[in-house]
Amino acid sequence: MSIKKKAIILSLVVSIVLMLAKFTAYFITGSNAILTDAAESIVNVIAGSFAFYSIYLSTQPRDENHPYGHGKVEFFSVFVEGILIFIAGIIIIFKSSYNLIYPHAVGQLLQGTLIIGITGLINMFVGLYLIKVGKDEHSVTLQADGRHLLTDTYTSGGVVLGLILIQLTNIIWLDSLLSVLVGFYIIYAGYKLVRGSVGGLMDESDFTLLEEVVEVLQNNRHNPWIDVHNLRTQQYGPEFHVDCHVTLPYYFDLNQVHREISQIDELINKNGFRKAExxxxxxxxxxxCCHYCHMSECKVRAEAFKQEITWTPEIVIKNKKHFENELL
Incomplete structure (x- = not known):
């Protein structure tokens, strides 16, 4: 079993156990703030189940119907998780607003506070673990699930502080007010997940990934690679795709061109970001092109070399040779 599957199974099992613990705390105390935290745990379980399926699907090999693989299902998984969180936040706000107007008594807050505090700490450790594995395995689903659990940690921390304040002041309506505030934070967290997933589904450029590719090319450039332009990246789950134009000496034969292109491919794939096509x-x-070309022994040079043009993301993404960029 892959490390991604083990991580998401751990997340799912922990989410189920913590959900039961939080609802136990709610039934003990009757606190709306604790109910808010427990309701978000239901979302954790549903989202974790969907995330497990999406990770299973994303690891399936390419087929005739999916020539680029199944990796993009992870963006869809993050989208569903974000929508579920968003809906949970709205429901929490409406219920808590009602109880803010018509408050009810709460009890045994000390026991409830301890339970929520412990679940928050567990979520924090699991969330950080999922984010680490997600970054190592280039899984947006695991990273999103980890950030979701960290959001749950923050809300649990807020609930704990609020419950302590209620015990100190005996102001009952603070319970519902705290729940409303947590609900707005949950909505914001859901929006960020939805925004990121939509960007991935629409092939929004990952500037960090682009910078990594350009840095590798710049630090290992070969003299025949006169310039690189029209460089674009797309991510499909754990894999990513790069396409670009490379300017080479016009007198190279097909074998020489193939060798240079193969060296670029090998260079990107050996520098440890992830599997690239x-x-x-x-x-x-x-x-x-002559004034920035490093081919010192070129027999057809029309102009002496003057200055190297440093490859940066801003330069290489343009669909123009470097001398054309200089004219802009």
Missing amino acids: LFIHADPCLPA
Whole structure:
């Protein structure tokens, strides 16, 4: 079993146990704030179940109907999780607003506070673990689930502080007010997950990933690689795809072009970000490229080398050779 599957199973089991613990705390105390935290745990269980299925599906090999694999299902999983969190926040706000107007008594807050505090700590450790594994395995689902559990930790911390304040002041309506505030925070957390998943589904550029690719190319550039432009990245679950144009000397034969392109492919895949699939289009150089070309022994050079153009994300994403960028 892969480490991703083990991590999401751990998350699911922990979410079920903590959900039962939080509802026990609610039945003991009758606190709306604790009910808010318990209700979010239901979302944790549902989202964890869907996340497990999405991770299972994302690890399936490519087939005729899915030539790029099944990795994008992870973005859909994050979208569903965000929507569930968003809905839970709205329900919590409405119920708590009602109880703010018509408050009811709460009891045994000390026991409830201890239970919520312990569940919050457990969620924090599991959430940090999921985020670490998600980053190592390049899984947006695990990272989203980890951030969700950290959100649950923050809400549990807020609930604990609120319950302590209620015990100190004996102001009962603070319970519902705290629940409303937590509900708004939960809605915000859900919005961030939905926003990120939609960006992934629409192939929104990952600027951090782009910077990593450009840095590797810049630090290991070969003289025949005169410039790199029209560079784009797409992520499909644990895999990502890079396509770009590389300007090479126009007199290179097909074998030489293939060798240079293969070296770029090997370079990206050996620098440890993740498994990458590259689509590289070779462009022939023009006389206007000579002043930034490192091919010192070139027999057709029309102009002396003047200055290297440092590859940056802002330069390489443009669909123009570097001398054309200089004219802008």
